[in-house]
Amino acid sequence: MRLAVERWDPGEDQIEVQRAPEPGVAGGAYRAFGETLRGLKTTFARVIEGVHTIQYPEQKVAVYPRFRGRHKLHRFEDSDLEKCVGCSLCAAACPADCIRVVAAENTPELRISAGERYAAVYEINMSRCIFCGYCEVACPFDAITMGHDYELSDYNRGDLIFTKEMLLAEPLDQTPLRAQGE
Amino acid sequence: MSTKSDYRRMEGSITLAPLSEQIGSQRLSSELLTLNFGPHHPATHGVLRLLVTLDGEIVQDVKPIIGYVHTGIEKTAEDKAYWKVIPVVERMDYLAYYFNALAFCGAVETLLECEVPKRAQYLRVIHLELNRIMSHLVWLGTSALDLGAMSMFWYCFREREQILDLFEMSSGQRMHTRYFQVGGVIEDIPIGFAEKVREFTRIMPGRVDQYNDLLRRNEILLQRLRGTCPLDERTLLELGVTGPLLRAAGNPWDLRKAAPYSSYEDFDFKIPVGTVGDNYDRFAVRIAEMKESVKIIDQALDGLPEGPYITEDRKIALPPRHELATSMEALIHHFKLVTEGFRVPPGEVYYAIESPRGELGCFVRSDGSAKPARVHMRDPSFVNLQATAPMTRGAYIADLIATLAMLDPILGGVDR
Numbered sequence: 380m381r382l383a384v385e386r387w388d389p390g391e392d393q394i395e396v397q398r399a400p401e402p403g404v405a406g407g408a409y410r411a412f413g414e415t416l417r418g419l420k421t422t423f424a425r426v427i428e429g430v431h432t433i434q435y436p437e438q439k440v441a442v443y444p445r446f447r448g449r450h451k452l453h454r455f456e457d458s459d460l461e462k463c464v465g466c467s468l469c470a471a472a473c474p475a476d477c478i479r480v481v482a483a484e485n486t487p488e489l490r491i492s493a494g495e496r497y498a499a500v501y502e503i504n505m506s507r508c509i510f511c512g513y514c515e516v517a518c519p520f521d522a523i524t525m526g527h528d529y530e531l532s533d534y535n536r537g538d539l540i541f542t543k544e545m546l547l548a549e550p551l552d553q554t555p556l557r558a559q560g561e
Numbered sequence: 562m563s564t565k566s567d568y569r570r571m572e573g574s575i576t577l578a579p580l581s582e583q584i585g586s587q588r589l590s591s592e593l594l595t596l597n598f599g600p601h602h603p604a605t606h607g608v609l610r611l612l613v614t615l616d617g618e619i620v621q622d623v624k625p626i627i628g629y630v631h632t633g634i635e636k637t638a639e640d641k642a643y644w645k646v647i648p649v650v651e652r653m654d655y656l657a658y659y660f661n662a663l664a665f666c667g668a669v670e671t672l673l674e675c676e677v678p679k680r681a682q683y684l685r686v687i688h689l690e691l692n693r694i695m696s697h698l699v700w701l702g703t704s705a706l707d708l709g710a711m712s713m714f715w716y717c718f719r720e721r722e723q724i725l726d727l728f729e730m731s732s733g734q735r736m737h738t739r740y741f742q743v744g745g746v747i748e749d750i751p752i753g754f755a756e757k758v759r760e761f762t763r764i765m766p767g768r769v770d771q772y773n774d775l776l777r778r779n780e781i782l783l784q785r786l787r788g789t790c791p792l793d794e795r796t797l798l799e800l801g802v803t804g805p806l807l808r809a810a811g812n813p814w815d816l817r818k819a820a821p822y823s824s825y826e827d828f829d830f831k832i833p834v835g836t837v838g839d840n841y842d843r844f845a846v847r848i849a850e851m852k853e854s855v856k857i858i859d860q861a862l863d864g865l866p867e868g869p870y871i872t873e874d875r876k877i878a879l880p881p882r883h884e885l886a887t888s889m890e891a892l893i894h895h896f897k898l899v900t901e902g903f904r905v906p907p908g909e910v911y912y913a914i915e916s917p918r919g920e921l922g923c924f925v926r927s928d929g930s931a932k933p934a935r936v937h938m939r940d941p942s943f944v945n946l947q948a949t950a951p952m953t954r955g956a957y958i959a960d961l962i963a964t965l966a967m968l969d970p971i972l973g974g975v976d977r
Contacts, residue, residue, distance in 0.1 A: 389813050394833055410779070410783070443726075444751070445731070446728070447734055513739075525733070
């Protein structure tokens with residue numbers, strides 16, 4: 380036996396949606412014209428709104444400042460030393476486990492980063508990266524940030540493992556960026 | 562194993578007696594046709610496979626077969642620190658990522674007994690309701706496309722684009738934003754965001770009216786939706802169906818009002834309900850929900866309180882970035898949180914919210930370590946999918962397409 384349905388009652392806070400008329404019969408014959416005309420009116424009225432599409436490969440949408448695209452590694456502008464000290468916090472924070480860091484000691488002859496150690500190997504596997512930006516959040520030295528470039532496809536999976544040199548270099552073409560508040 | 566699969570045996574078990582009673586002696590022979598529908602059929606809205614048993618054009622039985630996009634997210638979550646689970650669970654129901662994140666964060670916050678600042682709650686509501694509109698727009702666009710209304714698709718995706726731009730502006734990504742964090746949101750909204758949302762909420766009600774003009778009384782749409790595949794409230798409740806599908810049948814169950822979370826009690830909005838529970842009601846309820854969501858966003862923007870956007874508890878939330886260079890303590894907390902994460906007291910909790918598709922619940926069991934012992938999601942699409950067979954049995958196969966569209970299952974959520 381089925382029990383009666385007990386309904387929770389929100390009181391005034393519910394509204395019943397409007398039912399539509401029964402299809403077919405005399406009204407249907409009217410609607411086939413009348414409502415179709417209304418639909419066409421709606422559609423043609425959109426013409427004055429102009430074009431919403433853009434011609435993508437030629438034209439690009441400017442990204443917002445917070446957009447998380449391809450990673451970038453940074454250097455200090457004055458000394459040209461790398462900011463990354465090879466602490467592997469980014470690798471620890473990565474939910475996709477796509478960052479590999481091998482640290483080595485700086486020596487007086489070969490000084491690469493500002494700290495005691497530097498990243499001898501720094502690789503990001505872009506085919507695994509989910510662009511969550513936790514690496515950027517985790518980095519205490521602002522050495523890695525999420526850049527704005529998003530066209531990352533390649534022909535080989537191996538080419539998607541970005542090395543330190545690739546991440547330090549400026550990308551070939553700049554993605555247009557919106558100003559703050561734009 | 563014989564080549565006769567389980568399905569063939571199931572097919573053999575279907576009785577044709579009621580059918581021959583209906584049709585009587587006019588029918589000379591009745592042969593069932595098994596149609597494999599999907600998993601790569603565009604009308605299944607994802608990788609859903611349906612084994613449909615047809616008698617002529619009449620659907621005798623539907624058996625949904627799922628699992629084509631099973632990604633083991635729940636298991637993956639057990640191996641990650643709590644904050645690293647957030648971007649992972651977001652990828653389940655890929656049209657309701659803010660909801661997935663909130664269900665998980667809310668569950669963890671309950672276990673931590675962590676107070677979420679009011680501003681964070683309001684920011685969450687703004688993003689959740691934008692996400693709800695976005696999800697309904699995708700539903701409307703693709704469903705209308707199934708019914709032959711091609712231009713609806715472009716109109717809906719035009720507005721969706723606007724919402725995704727807003728997400729990109731505030732959270733840095735258009736989908737899977739990981740904006741919600743345990744204890745609040747990761748960043749405050751940028752300058753100009755509120756104005757952009759206002760611009761959207763100004764335009765959106767007019768756009769919904771346009772969708773209504775195109776569809777609401779369109780004869781073809783009425784023929785396809787009105788009176789097709791209704792299912793009564795009681796059966797829906799017995800199947801555990803929630804969300805717009807249940808509300809279309811007249812039951813006003815909405816967790817935003819029934820069990821408010823994230824300050825939903827502060828906002829004044831209505832719950833659209835249907836009467837009959839047919840495909841038309843399902844359609845109308847979702848359209849009406851979009852307008853209600855716009856109202857909530859406006860109210861949340863009006864009442865957006867000042868204050869912190871994430872909890873001040875340094876054991877849970879990362880310290881502000883500027884402190885890293887000046888405070889040793891902040892740096893220690895930062896290292897600790899990033900490498901190990903925060904520990905959650907042992908216990909288990911179920912936290913349910915109203916996603917665009919119904920009750921999205923997250924069960925988290927903690928053993929006191931920094932990783933959850935078990936994460937389970939009650940995904941509404943999965944439960945709602947069960948209603949396909951009772952809805953469509955005895956209907957035409959064309960109505961099956963329409964019903965599936967109105968059911969709005971997201972297979973990423975079903976399979977997880």
